[in-house]
Each structure stands twice: as C-alpha cells, then as structure tokens.
Amino acid sequence: MKKSWVGAAAMLAATGMLAGCASQSGSGTSGGTGSSGPVTLTFWHGYTEADGDVLQEIIEEFNDSQDEVTIETEVKTWAVIDETLLTSLSAGNGPQIVAMPAERLPVYADKKALTPLDEFYSGDENAASIPDAAAEMEIVDGVHYGVPTGFVPLSVFYNKALFDEAGIEEFPATWDEWVAAAKELTIDEDGDGTPEQYGLALADHATVGNGVWPSLFFGNGGDIVQDGTSVINSPENVETLEYWAQAVREDKISPTGLSGIDTDELYSSGKAAMTIGGPWMSFISADNNIDYGIAGIPAGPAGEASAAIGVSMAVTAQAEENEAAAAQEFFSYFFSPDVAAKWSLGSGWPPLSDEVAAEQVAENPVVASLTEIAPSSRPLLPGVVNSSDVLAAMDEATQKALAGEDPGQLLEQADQAISSALQN
Known part of the structure; x- marks a missing residue:
C-alpha cells in the first residue's frame, strides 16, 4: 500500500x-x-x-x-x-x-x-x-x-543488516534502550557533524497519519485531546518533547526537519537503520532489497503505546x-x-x-x-471534527522543538490553537 x-x-x-x-x-x-x-x-x-x-x-x-x-x-x-x-x-x-x-x-x-x-x-x-x-x-x-x-498500529521497521553490523542482537524494549541503539547505529565517519548513517529517521512534522508524535506522547502518559478538551500542554508531553529533541539535536540520531516522506526516503536508501511506519513499509523495504524486521514502538515511561492509522x-x-x-x-x-x-x-x-x-x-x-x-x-483523535487543525498545531510545536525552540512554550501555543479549533 x-x-x-x-x-x-x-x-x-x-x-x-x-x-x-x-x-x-x-x-x-x-x-x-x-x-x-x-x-x-x-x-x-x-x-x-x-x-x-x-x-x-x-x-x-x-x-x-x-x-x-x-x-x-x-x-x-x-x-x-x-x-x-x-x-x-x-x-x-x-x-x-x-x-x-x-x-x-x-x-x-x-x-x-x-x-x-x-x-x-x-x-x-x-x-x-x-x-x-x-x-x-x-x-x-x-x-x-x-x-x-x-x-x-504504527510500528518500527528496522534494517536487520545494519543491526547485525552494529552487533545489536535484540530490538530495544524501552525509550532509553531505543536511543542507545540509535546512537550505536549512527555513523559519522569523517567527523564533520553530519552522519553518513542515522540510527533513526524521526519525522518532526507531516508524519505518517500524523500519528508518530501522538504515539510518543501516549508512551509517556500524555495525550492531545481528552473529552473535547486540549491536554497537549501537559507536563508529560513537555517531558516527551524535551527528551526526543535532545536525542535528535545532541545525539544526532536523526536529522531535523524531516517529513514522513523524507523518513521513508532516508530509510529506503539505507541511510537510516530505523523508521516508524505502517504496512506499506514492508513493500518499500522489499523494493529496496532491505532485510527488515517489524517491532512495536519501544515502551515509554508509561508503557507500550502507539497511535493506529485507520x-x-x-x-x-x-x-x-x-x-x-x-x-x-x-x-x-x-x-x-x-x-x-x-x-x-x-x-x-x-x-x-x-x-x-x-x-x-x-x-x-x-x-x-x-x-x-x-x-x-x-x-487517533476519535470523534474530533477539526482534527486537521489540531494536528497542524501539534506539527508546528514538534518541528520547532526539534529545531531548538523551547518545548514548554511551543506546547502552550499549541494548546491555545487546539482549544480554538475544538470550539469551532
């Protein structure tokens, strides 16, 4: 598909x-x-x-x-x-x-x-x-x-050959293990600060079904909308955005500024060991001769969770x-x-x-x-009429956070935009 x-x-x-x-x-x-x-x-x-x-x-x-x-x-x-x-x-x-x-x-x-x-x-x-x-x-x-x-469910597709080269025998089970594995899989041979191979292709906007970041928020006990009210500006979501912004910017496990289409291309070219996607990634992997595995998104502090595309x-x-x-x-x-x-x-x-x-x-x-x-x-956002506006506000926050802006302030702004969208 x-x-x-x-x-x-x-x-x-x-x-x-x-x-x-x-x-x-x-x-x-x-x-x-x-x-x-x-x-x-x-x-x-x-x-x-x-x-x-x-x-x-x-x-x-x-x-x-x-x-x-x-x-x-x-x-x-x-x-x-x-x-x-x-x-x-x-x-x-x-x-x-x-x-x-x-x-x-x-x-x-x-x-x-x-x-x-x-x-x-x-x-x-x-x-x-x-x-x-x-x-x-x-x-x-x-x-x-x-x-x-x-x-x-959104899941992680990973390149088994790159895992073998890095000596990683088991797929990570938690966020910390996931980041650690991504760091091992990130290779910057010439030391210029731009890796030739990334451990993870993590989209920060226009993600697959806009479900990547909700999956991460869910994994730390957060959410976007509950009972018709915006809850995106929660301490749990701020913590989640800070955690992944640091992993991307400081550990360089993924480029910044990636859309969902960009992550597919990075993974399919062999320049990223992991990406988050759905069943179509099996066809993309096969078309590019990638021996792939499928795993659930590793558990965050609140447990395993993922948004489902429907x-x-x-x-x-x-x-x-x-x-x-x-x-x-x-x-x-x-x-x-x-x-x-x-x-x-x-x-x-x-x-x-x-x-x-x-x-x-x-x-x-x-x-x-x-x-x-x-x-x-x-x-993802069942029953929410203005879901496009809600997800657009989330997208703006996640993209700017991974570019270096303050996650707390960004989620506060997103909260205002989402609350307005829910009232319309």
Whole structure:
C-alpha cells in the first residue's frame, strides 16, 4: 500500500451543511422487495495497490453470492474523494458507500453527510466481532457513523543488516534502550557533524497519519485531546518533547526537519537503520532489497503505546432506506471471518474480525507482526471534527522543538490553537 491515503487531510472544498441530502434520490437503482432488480450501490474508495485488487475481488464475490445487491466501485484518490464528496452528494450524484481516512469521518458526520450505523453494530452478528479499538474510531458524539476497513498500529521497521553490523542482537524494549541503539547505529565517519548513517529517521512534522508524535506522547502518559478538551500542554508531553529533541539535536540520531516522506526516503536508501511506519513499509523495504524486521514502538515511561492509522467505510446520507440496508448487508459480508481474513492477508492490515483464526494470520508475517502489536494501539483523535487543525498545531510545536525552540512554550501555543479549533 502506498502512503498517499495517510496524509489525505486536505480541507474540504465544500464546507456547507449537506441539508436535505437524505431526501434526495440516490444514484443507484433502487430494488429489493417488489422491484424488478437488485439494489445497485456506488462505492467510492481510494485503494489503488494490491489492497485495491483484493477489495475488488471481495466486491465481485459479494455480488455473485446473492441477487439482491450489486455494488459498483469508482476508484479515486483519497484527496479527490475529500474534495468532491460533499458537492457530489448535494447534487444527488454521489455514492451510497464511501471510504475515507478515519480522521475525516467526524467532519462528514458533523455536516450530516453520513447515515448513523448504531443499528448495524447492535444487530449484526459479524459486527460484534469488530475489535473495540477499531470500532471506537467510528464514533462521533456517541453515534457510529462508519465501519473500519483498516486499523493498524504504527510500528518500527528496522534494517536487520545494519543491526547485525552494529552487533545489536535484540530490538530495544524501552525509550532509553531505543536511543542507545540509535546512537550505536549512527555513523559519522569523517567527523564533520553530519552522519553518513542515522540510527533513526524521526519525522518532526507531516508524519505518517500524523500519528508518530501522538504515539510518543501516549508512551509517556500524555495525550492531545481528552473529552473535547486540549491536554497537549501537559507536563508529560513537555517531558516527551524535551527528551526526543535532545536525542535528535545532541545525539544526532536523526536529522531535523524531516517529513514522513523524507523518513521513508532516508530509510529506503539505507541511510537510516530505523523508521516508524505502517504496512506499506514492508513493500518499500522489499523494493529496496532491505532485510527488515517489524517491532512495536519501544515502551515509554508509561508503557507500550502507539497511535493506529485507520480507514473508514460509511453509508452516505444520499442512500435511501433500502440502499442503506443493502450497504449494511455488504458490511456484514465484509466482516465475516473468511472475508475478513482474505482482506487482511491481501492488504497487509491486521484482521478486523476477532473470529479470524490465528493460523490464518500467521500466513502473512507482516500481518502477524502487526496483529501482535495491535493491542497496545489506540485510535487517533476519535470523534474530533477539526482534527486537521489540531494536528497542524501539534506539527508546528514538534518541528520547532526539534529545531531548538523551547518545548514548554511551543506546547502552550499549541494548546491555545487546539482549544480554538475544538470550539469551532
């Protein structure tokens, strides 16, 4: 999977309320009881790599499995979905089902563009098998507005050959061990102060799904938003930012000023021994002939923790009652154990059904590793409507802190920006 969907947090082109959308006719052909044909649903999604191929297979198999519902897919980039969904729904020519990065779900729920799915969660046998943490990211103001198609913990991908050269036999378990290993893996042969090889590629802004720094904050007992209130300016978060700023600036374990894309490039070129990412890093590693390992983010003072990246699938408000019911039939099929296993193994994401057998998970080493890490992960800013503004304020603080500015003052400024965003 490419990382293109992860950063799909562009602001919506259309920001008005989607008034009256639920009463408009859907673009699909209504069918079902008393009709001449099946209910036809349009499904927008942005899966374009191997995950897109397996999703299409699942949809075709669903279509062939019964004669009441037909799903037709339209593949777009995540950014295009974000830019055009509201205007398409307002014009009555949008989809009945749409997938999107999970951090965008609250935005559309707030604009009344999505249909509540609480009845699906309470009444469908397969919905009951969705892991709690994955289901939590679908809740906005106490209501489920989507189902997960992906929920994966951020993890550390590391270059085994560079670890062997440094004589490091075991992956570090704590922050202090992690920094110590990164120092051993950092090489400045000519002594000019700019290493030829870094122990860690640590992004300080525009990170993968913006989840790197929340993962570090979580590991020290911190958070960003709790119960609708900014808590970014906590003593724990100040301590975390000071700790990692020192490791980067003084120990030079990572360059400063890296974005998430920069870290991928540094790691894939063999100039960094470790980076933080998701399952797409397995493809990047293989493409660059890197013998890689996957490990959970080492435990901070408060324990192991990581932010999870998610993708959601939702029923739009354009769907008529029978179309919404048909969409939920597909969701039930999607979360059945065999289909959930097929999706997991084909996409590289941990399974989204607790009923998937361990021996099936073991068929894919990447899935097996990420599944083992998943219990310590948590959704990023679930239910927060203005999550893009919240994460932008965090980004500014982390980038400036690693450049040398005072973490306490920066987090105080971020707190003010986040509090303002939460009130809007």
